[in-house]
Structures are given as C-alpha cells and as structure tokens.
Amino acid sequence: GAVVSQHPSRVICKSGTSVKIECRSLDFQATTMFWYRQFPKQSLMLMATSNEGSKATYEQGVEKDKFLINHASLTLSTLTVTSAHPEDSSFYICSAPKGKQETQYFGPGTRLLVL
Amino acid sequence: SQQGEEDPQALSIQEGENATMNCSYKTSINNLQWYRQNSGRGLVHLILIRSNEREKHSGRLRVTLDTSKKSSSLLITASRAADTASYFCATDASGNNRLAFGKGNQVVVIP
Numbered sequence: 001g002a003v004v005s006q007h008p009s010r011v012i013c014k015s016g017t018s019v020k021i022e023c024r025s026l027d028f029q030a031t032t033m034f035w036y037r038q039f040p041k042q043s044l045m046l047m048a049t050s051n052e053g054s055k056a057t058y059e060q061g062v063e064k065d066k067f068l069i070n071h072a073s074l075t076l077s078t079l080t081v082t083s084a085h086p087e088d089s090s091f092y093i094c095s096a097p098k099g100k101q102e103t104q105y106f107g108p109g110t111r112l113l114v115l
Numbered sequence: 116s117q118q119g120e121e122d123p124q125a126l127s128i129q130e131g132e133n134a135t136m137n138c139s140y141k142t143s144i145n146n147l148q149w150y151r152q153n154s155g156r157g158l159v160h161l162i163l164i165r166s167n168e169r170e171k172h173s174g175r176l177r178v179t180l181d182t183s184k185k186s187s188s189l190l191i192t193a194s195r196a197a198d199t200a201s202y203f204c205a206t207d208a209s210g211n212n213r214l215a216f217g218k219g220n221q222v223v224v225i226p
Binding site for chain 1: 146148150155156157158159160163203205207210212213214215216217218219
C-alpha cells in the first residue's frame with residue numbers, strides 16, 4: 001500500500017500564532033491532496049483540495065486566508081492555520097489518491113490545540 | 116458537497132458475531148467507500164463500490180449499495196476484537212476524489 005505521513009502529529013500553540021502542518025506522500029507522487037478537519041466524535045469535513053502547481057480549491061465556508069495551502073512538490077502539501085484561535089482546535093487529516101486510483105490514502109492526522 | 120450519513124449507531128457485540136452498519140446519502144454518486152478509523156488515528160480504506168454495482172465482498176466485509184434508496188450497508192462477519200473502531204462511509208459524487216463523509220458508527224467488539 002501507499003504511505004502518507006503528517007508532521008507534527010500533535011501541536012499546542014498560543015492564540016494568535018500560526019501553525020504549519022505538513023502532509024507527505026512517502027512512496028508515490030500526488031498531484032492532488034485533500035485536507036480534512038474532524039471534531040471529537042464527529043465526521044470528517046473536507047476543507048480543500050491541494051493542487052500541485054496551482055491554487056488550492058476551498059470548500060464552501062472555508063476561509064482561504066485562514067487556512068493557507070501550498071502544494072510545493074509532488075510529495076508535499078502544507079496547511080498553515082494563520083492567527084489560530086481556540087475554535088481552530090481540531091484534528092486535521094490529509095489524504096492523497098495514488099495515481100488514478102479512486103481510493104485514498106490518509107495520513108495519521110495532526111491534533112491541534114490552540115490555547 | 117453532499118453528505119453521506121450513517122444511521123447513528125454505537126454497536127457493541129461479542130467476538131464472532133456479525134456487525135451491520137448503514138449509510139444513506141442525498142444525491143447521485145460515482146462511488147461510495149467505507150473507511151475505518153481507530154481512535155485518534157487516520158483512516159484506512161476498506162472497500163469501494165461503484166454506482167453500477169449492487170454488492171461487493173472483500174474478505175470478511177460485505178457491502179451493498181441501493182442507489183434507488185440512496186443507501187449502503189457494511190457487514191463485518193465473524194467480528195474480532197481488532198475490528199473495534201469507527202466506521203465511516205464516504206461518497207464521491209463525480210469520481211474526482213472529493214469525499215463527503217457520513218457521521219460514523221462506533222463498533223466495539225468484546226472479546
């Protein structure tokens with residue numbers, strides 16, 4: 001199978017700071033990656049589609065200036081939560097399809113806690 | 116985007132029993148997928164069923180899809196303690212990998 005990693009796995013930050021989360025495809029190239037957030041005991045909500053070489057596509061209601069996405073290479077996408085507030089505390093998960101596969105490989109997630 | 120929605124269930128079963136979960140969605144789909152999530156972890160893909168398929172098997176998993184009712188079910192046979200997890204269905208409306216996830220089912224298998 002394919003492997004997707006995320007870093008960091010857990011981060012605690014102060015309100016007003018920015019936090020960068022990395023998503024890497026370790027053994028395959030991903031021209032597209034997806035970012036989700038998940039609140040405790042709830043489902044995953046798609047935030048945006050990260051596209052290598054072009055701008056990310058954001059879902060309705062997701063602030064693009066708040067959640068900056070950069071797909072720097074075929075194996076790396078980053079999500080930066082800018083000026084984080086306590087309500088941004090959540091579990092952030094990325095995923096990537098391998099090639100033209102319909103199934104996706106998910107990273108292990110990053111738990112963000114904003115104090 | 117559309118939303119897959121499971122019937123909110125928290126299943127607690129004995130090892131060896133079967134576990135059944137349901138999922139309903141609202142709009143047309145290209146495919147529907149089931150994922151498993153262990154507590155605080157990422158998701159693991161279990162099985163994908165396309166809109167023109169009605170039933171699919173993979174090991175101890177059996178998935179059905181009824182597009183007329185916009186619903187799907189996941190059956191895990193002969194459950195094991197290691198099957199304890201949350202199970203989510205996700206729909207892909209256009210075949211472009213943008214998934215809409217349902218609420219999830221918490222399954223606890225008691226050894």
